[in-house]
Amino acid sequence: MIEVRELTKYYDGLAAVDHISFEVEEGEVFGFLGPNGAGKTTTVRMLTGVIKPGSGSVSIMGFDIRRDPIKAKQIAGVVPDLSNAYSELSAWGNLQFMAELYGVPGTDARKRAEELLTKFDLYDRKDHKVKTFSKGMKQKLVIAMSLMNDPEILFLDEPTSGLDVQSARLIKEMVRELNNDGKTVFLTTHYMEEANDLCNRIAIINHGTIVAIDAPEKLKMRIGGMQRVEVSFDTPVDVSCFHSISGVISVRRSGDKLRFYTNEPGRVIYQLVDYSRSNNLEIVMLTTLTPTLEDVFVKLTREQK
């Protein structure tokens, strides 16, 4: 669906994106994660034909973005990283403008605009200028605009950034629905939980290079020593009391809980139960946690430094 080979972009002699290669399969939600300045937006802009690659190639459903930019762009929908509907036009006006830009016939455009506005709960405001909309409404409209041409591939650059919980949830639900309908989604996000929930595979980019690509759970398995046991006692206990526990890599306090990083969670649990008995403490809560995507992200991006 999307094939990227040795894609590179330099700005003032510095590599913003440095010989990256990956493929996105049809019907996949592909997450693209990276810290600020890692090269995410530059990559998305090259994939969507907004800027020209320095070298390397991008193919969207077989259309090379440099040789056939119009055909490649025709089958994609794009949500750039900032809300950018025309504020002086109405929601309806923005959708019709997008339809005209993508050559969607008038009747289809009107039908699709009605469907999308209803779906995004904006139909009542269809004739209002976008400048009167809240941030969440604008973002929903921008996503609706990107769907006017019924794209095969959807590029979403930080679609839920700065949105309230309800709007973000609606957008995530919409991504799931689109994916269920067979659409391919290329999602750039800062939110690890969002990537974890939505993506079939994730690429992590740092300093312009890809440090890992895999399914979220496989990525989590890659990093050892990151399993955790969390415990909370009825009486506060100092971290220093647990330095003698074997099998623990490190101990940290997290609110009213103690967090033990370990490769042997079972062994640690036994010792914690023994400790509570011998010190006459009651265990209020005890749980084991596997590494999160955030742990993977932090570890991989730190390792590269």
Place this chain on the structure above:
Amino acid sequence: MGVDEMMDQLKRACAIAKKDIRIYYLNGPVVIFGILVPGFLFLAFVIGRDLPINFLVAGLLGMTVFFTSTSVTPVIAPTETQTRNLERLAAAPISITTALFGDVLASAFFGIAISLVPVLLGVAFGVTITHPFILALGIVLAAFCFSAMGLIFSSIPTGATSTVMMLSTMVRFPLVFISGVFIPVGDLPSWGQALASLSPLTYLTDLCRYSFQDINNHYPVSVDIAALAIFLMIFMAAATKLHERSLPKRL
């Protein structure tokens, strides 16, 4: 690019023009620099001087088309840089030439529409148009030419409309004074005539004079039309190159 694809791109350019018309025609800088400034400039020149009406109307018409057509295109790119609409256009299935041509269409339409004001004013004051088709052709061609010229100003990668309008004003005002609007090209010294030949406005003003009764024009009509067409092609080609270069800096 095949004919079908070209027609498709032309339709999309019309969509951009329609959007521009809805957003930018009532934009402050467009109204000020496109209508009010040339109006006051003309009044400042005319009041207290005894000049024939057909000479004045020809000059006013040339100046109106020039100022109105060059007032919309410089505003669009910086505004859309500021409002972050540009990335959406850049990601759409249109070439940069299509996007720019859409802006030129909107701007030229504005110039052509407003040009009716001095034409009707002239007719009301008894000016006779002896070559209406030549005049119409000249106005349309010049409106496109001046709109494309405005695109060159807007190729500066800035989101500040005022910066672009300042540069545009710095170029447009001197051009008015060397283009035979207030003084016929034939009355200028030889260096002035050479300078006038470098301004596209000279050829429109000359065509207006040819089209109105009882005034002498300086160049043959074919030269005026060819010059406007050549300037249009040069401005469009230069604007496309400059915008291609500046687009990544705007994002």
